[in-house]
Amino acid sequence: MTIKKFPKGFLWGAATSAPQTEGHSLQNGKSKTTWDYWYEKAPEKFNERQGPANTSNLYEMYTEDCKRMQEVGLNSYRTSISWARLLPDGQRVNQEAVTFYRDYFKKIKENGVAPIINLFHFDMPMWLMEKGGWEVRESVSAFAFYGKTAFELFGDLVTDWTTFNEPIVHVEMGYLYGYHYPAVTDFKKAVQVGYHTLLAHAAAVKEFRAVLPKGKIGIILNITPTYTRSASSADQKAGEASDLLNTKSFLDPAVHGKIPQALIDLLAKHQLTPQTQAEDAELLKNTVDFIGLNYYHPRRVQAPQNPTLPAQTPEDLYEPYDWPKKRINPYRGWEIYPEALYDVAMMMKNEYNNLPWFVSENGMGVADEERFMDEKGMIQDDYRIEFMIEHLNYLHKGIEDGSNCFGYHTWTFVDCWSWLNGYRNRYGFYRVDLEDHYKRSLKKSGLWFKQVSQNNGYDV
Structure with missing residues (x-):
């Protein structure tokens, strides 16, 4: 037996978010988010009508959960702040939220875990959505104010921050695809929403530099490498469009401080150019200290067969390609392709200045895990352990080949609510029993992860 060792100080952790764990969704001074509103209007869209109200009840159970972090060997942990909890109307600070988050962050640290705190994880406050949300320019200044407020209130406890998750x-x-509120399909609006989000990120980074000059700030991106069907010029062109829209759109400005010219040209060609202002280019120069990259599955594309031009949807630029040799996680319908983590590592080394980065999410969702429960009540999730080992093998290879990766975070620590999917698929090191007061119980993967963290590596 030999051990695959990782760099000294490597972060072994887990990730989650406020809306997916906290519960108390409309209590303790928190205002509505788009999820609260949508569940109120259309609960039938949600798996088993599992809404955002209680999720995993972390608001009441965080003290015990922070101890559980130590029990599975976490040395770092990413979660988010709820914008609608901290600033219920966008201006007024909710003091109860401040008390909650300060105690939560303190208890994370007391258990030997370093918090990485994210500002936005799909949870748009309804007061801003009613004004147009990310479609309107006001969202940029509103988010910057929110970020500044959070940095000032919690910067003495948290040194590592991120602006957005995915x-x-x-x-x-x-x-584009109608799965999240407001569920519209409009390519041009989507581009404007993306542009304002990018500006909001840069504006928050600018505020961070003023408030916490000694801290570090990044952004979490779901980087799914594009693999083309063939080397034909048409397929390669489709792959380039996919990379521009899905990878380079946020990663290039975050690291290089500007939108790639090829993306600007592509949007112009298809009459999708967003509304901009003269000062935007200067704002985008506020770059990050590190990148978090979420990886679950690759993106495989081919040239579109009958595109509408100018493009009305991304599928007019590239179509999904069904690779016949794929392995699939049948519960999510996602391809399992751990090799891509090596490609991500080399991309960061060769194209992005070898900026420090970490795997900010990687995990396997499985339904009906009770099937794998032993006589003592522990879920024997060997499939999750095998999934992590496969991906860590390729990550380790990337690190050995010089990529500046400093951590690996799984999704997730405690089973959490997952938007329209509710609790259909479980990802956690701990099972949450929704029928028994959100009782937590350790899975086998948690024991394995503790050994990995303690050894800073694993047996091969």
């Missing part, structure tokens, strides 16, 4: 998701799901 910003491309609220663009795609809300304005």
Whole structure:
């Protein structure tokens, strides 16, 4: 037996978000988010009508959960602040929220865990959505004010921050594919939403530099490498469009401080150029200290067969390609392709100045995990352990080849609520029993992860 060792100080952790764990969704001074509003209007859209009201009840159980972090060997942990909880109307600070978050962050640290705190995880406050949300320029200054407020209130406890989790998701799901509120399909609106989100990120980074000059700030992106069907010029062109829209749109400005010219040209060609202001280019020069990259599955594309031009949807630029050799997680319908983590590592090394980065999410969602429960009540989730080992093997190879990766975070620590999917698929190191007061119980993967963290590596 030999051990694959990782760099000294490597972060072994887990990730989650406020709306997916806290509960108390409309209590303790918190105002509505788009999720609260949508569940109120259309509960039938949500798996088993599992809404955002209680989720995993962390608001009441965080003290015990912070101890559980130590029990599975976490040395770092990413979660988010709820904008609608901290600033219920966008201006007024909710003091109860301040008390809650300060105690939560203190208890994370007391258990030997470093908090990485994110500002936005798909949870748009309804007061801003009623004004147009990310479609309107006001969202940029509103988010910057929120960020400044959070940095001032919690900067003595938290040194590592991120602005957004997977910003491309609220663009795609809300304005292209209809899965998240407001569930519209409008490519031009989607581009404007993405542009304002990008400006909001840069504005928050600018505020961070003024408030916490000694801290570090990044952004969390779901980077799904694009693999083309073939080397044909048409397929390669489709792959380039996919990378521009899905990867370079946020990663290039975050690291290089500007939107790639090829993306500007592509949007102009298809009459999708967003409304801009002269000072925007200067604002985008506020770059990050590190990048978090979420990875679950690759993106495989081919040239579109019958595109509408100018493009009305991304599928007019590239179509999904069904690779016949794929392995699939049948519960999510996602391809399992751990090799991509090596490609991500090399991309960061070769194209993004070898900026420090970490795997900010990687995990396997499985339904009906009770099938794998032993006689003592522990879920024997060997499939999750195998999934992590496969991905860590390729990550380790990338690090050995010089990529500046400093951590690996799984999704997730405690089973959490997952938007329209509710609790259909479980990801956690701890099972949450929704029928028994949100009781937590450790899974086998948690024991394995503790050994990995303690050894800073694993047996091969």
